[in-house]
């Protein structure tokens with residue numbers, strides 16, 4: 001895997017133009033790995049994402065006794081399903097900082113039973129998991145906190161499930177509902193399982209990804225809007241045989257924004273108009289800002305011919321790609337407001353605070369609310385050394401501050417600790433250099 005130095009000095013670029021082949025979707029990769037592991041039969045996964053987050057999932061499955069093989073040097077994998085019960089009943093699992101690994105695995109391990117510990121990097125131990133643990137323990141699973149209550153590390157022991165109706169809060173992370181949905185068929189062999197959502201549910205499009213993949217693995221989920229979901233008894237995961245992982249729509253956002261800021265056209269390949277990822281709706285925000293978007297079955301392209309318009313919108317449905325809009329707002333013709341992004345505070349870092357701090361270094365005036373950001377662009381973007389807070393998306397979206405007007409003034413931008421991109425996009429800076437036609441090293 002690519003290793004970057006402690007910082008990268010990015011060269012300014014007047015234009016962005018070109019074609020980028022996207023790495024696989026993180027959300028689809030980790031869901032598919034777990035479902036393939038739990039299924040009956042063998043699954044051939046094509047174009048799995050190669051990154052830290054998928055690595056921790058693959059390693060955890062291996063420790064749990066799931067057999068998988070990588071086909072040569074490709075990103076194609078064969079996973080031999082265990083039909084609902086992991087062969088190894090005692091394991092210590094390192095989850096890095098992958099929300100898409102720890103949350104679904106916690107639910108799957110708690111309902112199948114065994115003696116497991118799950119832990120991660122220090123930030124993972126500050127990311128909440130209490131709503132998921134409460135929902136599970138209320139029906140009889142046995143999950144304990146070995147550190148701070150409400151946060152990993154977790155110790156899972158064999159419990160005694162006495163109810164098949166669960167209730168979970170959805171206002172901190174949609175991944176708790178995703179985790180319960182993925183685990184539900186494992187306990188629906190004889191009785192229907194129902195999951196109720198208490199209160200508001202955030203990041204809804206990620207639930208659509210979950211439901212889509214569960215269905216591809218042969219399980220029907222009946223739903224009542226966003227309020228409740230039922231898995232009828234007698235269903236089990238069955239391998240679909242082959243499954244292809246789309247390119248990552250959140251990773252696409254950086255290149256599409258580059259096309260919108262610095263002319264374009266920039267085209268991303270691997271994701272298109274029929275994507276199951278909510279983050280493709282990022283292009284709607286770029287269009288509102290004045291960019292021209294074209295889409296095909298397997299590609300999206302962005303271009304623009306002038307100043308971007310400011311935007312004032314609710315970004316709850318695309319929390320990850322919205323970070324890219326916060327940086328694109330530096331190039332807009334007035335103040336932009338990103339609303340309903342409270343979940344940013346409990347992700348890889350407190351992203352509202354980190355974003356505000358780093359945008360200010362570039363000269364923006366930033367108002368930081370509990371769940372919103374108002375970004376007033378500077379007359380001139382300043383040179384700066386950007387800190388990345390061990391957050392891949394901070395590193396990736398701030399690369400955009402080297403474009404267009406900033407380039408004209410010969411700005412210098414440094415990205416500190418760029419290695420964090422390995423969480424989802426280990427070769428990000430090479431791909432970015434390709435569309436900005438500059439050589440980095």
Ligand SMILES: O=C(O)C1=C[C@@H](OP(=O)(O)O)[C@@H](O)[C@H](O)C1
Pocket residue numbers: 026027028099100172173174175178202203206319320343
């Ligand atoms: O389910 C998923 O694949 C994800 C859900 C989102 O998290 P929240 O539901 O916590 O907002 C998103 O930010 C994360 O990167 C991936």
Ligand SMILES: C=C(OP(=O)(O)O)C(=O)O
Pocket residue numbers: 097098099100320347348393424
């Ligand atoms: C929030 C993110 O990750 P996770 O899947 O760990 O929640 C992210 O990738 O932006």
